[in-house]
Structure formats: C-alpha cells, structure tokens
Amino acid sequence: MTTARQRTLLPSETPRSLLDADGRATGGELPADDVLLELHRRMVVGRRFDTQATALTRQGRLAVYPSSRGQEACQVGSVLALSEQDWLFPTYRDSVALVTRGVDPVQTLTLLQGGWHLGYDPHEYRIGPQCTPLATNTLHAVGMAHAARLKGEDAVTLVLLGDGATSEGDTHEALNFAGVWRAPVVFLVQNNGYAISVPMSKQNAAPSLAHKGIGYGIASELIDGNDVAAVHATVSEAVAAARSGAGPALIEARTYRIESHTNADDATRYRETDEVAAWLARDPIDRTERYLRSRGLLDDAREAAITEEAEAFAASLRERMNTDVEVDPRELFAHVYAEPTAALREQAELLDEELRS
Structure with missing residues (x-):
C-alpha cells in the first residue's frame, strides 16, 4: 500500500526515528516484536563479522x-526489507549487507582478498557485484529494475550508496532515469558524514541529501540511520510502494563510520575523537538492546546465545580464511575476453615459459 509519506517529494526537516538513542519508542508504528529481535540478532552477528574481517586484514x-561498524542498522534494516525475488546492488562497504542476504562470508570477502573474480553468484543471491567505483551501481540498479518491469517480473531493486557517491554524475543519471521511467528502485544513501576525508559541508549545499530527489520527481525521506526500526520500516514502505507501481524512492539515512575509511586510512587526520565518541553513544545495537530489554523481549540468556552465535560465525570465518588457497597464475588470463587477443596470448605464453623455468 502506498502511504502519503512515500509519495511526498519534500523530505522532513528532521530524520524519521522510531527508537531514540536511549532505546525509547518515539511514538511511531514499530516493526513487529519478532522482526525487531531478528534485526537485533543480525546486527550483532554482522558487527562480529565486520570486526573479524578487520582483524584478518x-x-x-x-x-x-x-x-x-556503526552502519549495521542501514545494511541489516534495509536488506531484511527485501523479498526473495528483489535485487540488491551494494558498494564496497556493504559486506554486512551481503552476509545478511545469505552470502557465504568467505565468498563475500573474495573480492577484498584480492581474488580475480567476484566470489559469489549474483543470480543465486540476486545481488549485483560489489561496486568499488563510486555510483556505478546506481545505474545498474535502475537498469535492472526497468528491465524487470518490462519483462513483467515482480522485482524491486535496492541500491546502497554513500554520501560521496551522490556527488557523482552516475547518481544524477540514475535518479533521472528512475524518475522518468518510474522504475521500481529504492536508493538508500548511507550518509556517514565523510567521503573518505571530505566532510558533508564540502560536498553538498542542500538542506539534506534527501532533497536531491525533488528535482527528479522522486519521493524522498530523511531518516535516522542508526535506528534499525526506522530503516526497516521506511525501506519496507518504499519497496512496497515501488512494487505497486508508485515509482522510485530516495532515502537518506544519517549514520556514522566509526572506523577509518579503510585499513589504509588514518581518520584521526581529519576528524576529532570527541565527534566519534558522540556517535558511539548513538550505537544502533545498544539502542535496540535497550528497547528489547525494556519490553522483556530480550534477557541475559537470549543475548548470550546471540553472542555465542556471532562468535561461532567469526571463528568459522577465521579458520576458513587462514587456509592457504592453491592459486594457478594462469587464471589471470581466463574470462578476460570471449576470444583471447594476440597480446593476451603472447603474455600467457611468456608466463608459461617462466613457470616452466
């Protein structure tokens, strides 16, 4: 069902929230109790996966x-709003989203490990390749959504992007095509405050990134990206509206990247520790835990079971990733072209000679 909120081009002045930073309900309609428990469990497992991946690096x-870390509500809340037939188009920072969608954690990390291929089958999981170039996945998502509708398929696409990606021309083109075609696609901008070291104040002059939807005729929403209940509810509503033919949606989720951009970055060079501490106090996992405990839906025993599950998940990943893989360097030349070029054949022959010697 299409709600008035989904069809409003002008976003709210303040982010939509269903649970405040202390885990208190703000008065809006919350997801069902079992959904909130599952959202919490997936965030705990997702964060443990994330910290284990950082250690492996x-x-x-x-x-x-x-x-x-810190963006679990965006990834878990949005992915669990999708149906099995829907498609996800992630970025390089959305590994937790892939794991939440059911991708094997080792396959999820294949690209970041340096493997030459993706690691997972996009068609099996209905997930596009993790996007390293900024914003190219936005156009892929719109194209997939438009094609699905032309084929009569009941599929919506969710595309994840960061605040820096909204400055790219690809995002402009994707929003424009989505608006013109009324494509069943939902754009979720995880505004974590920085495009590597560039703060929002140097990226955008509009009141919010959600305001960018107005010029394309796209329904827009501004939400608290650390509130998993608000993320899940808003994306669910937007997906349902897109599925019904009401057109695309642009959602800005305000969140924060707690760690550095990557392991090769030093975030202390461009932001203060007090800023990080303020966002740590708004942690999405702590927020849901407080609410669930206040309702008697979560106790020490149940939380311990979730923690044990997360630790087992990390231990399995650690063990499997610490196994050396036999690599054939000749695979470098596989699947580059349907018919290898003369230059590629020459390079392959040189490698063969070197290996024989």
Missing part, C-alpha cells in the same frame, strides 16, 4: 577492508 589475509 591486519593479519594480511585481506588486501583491504572498509569497515561498516
């Missing part, structure tokens, strides 16, 4: 890893 098992 320090151990040299990953080439690079962009942590999403």
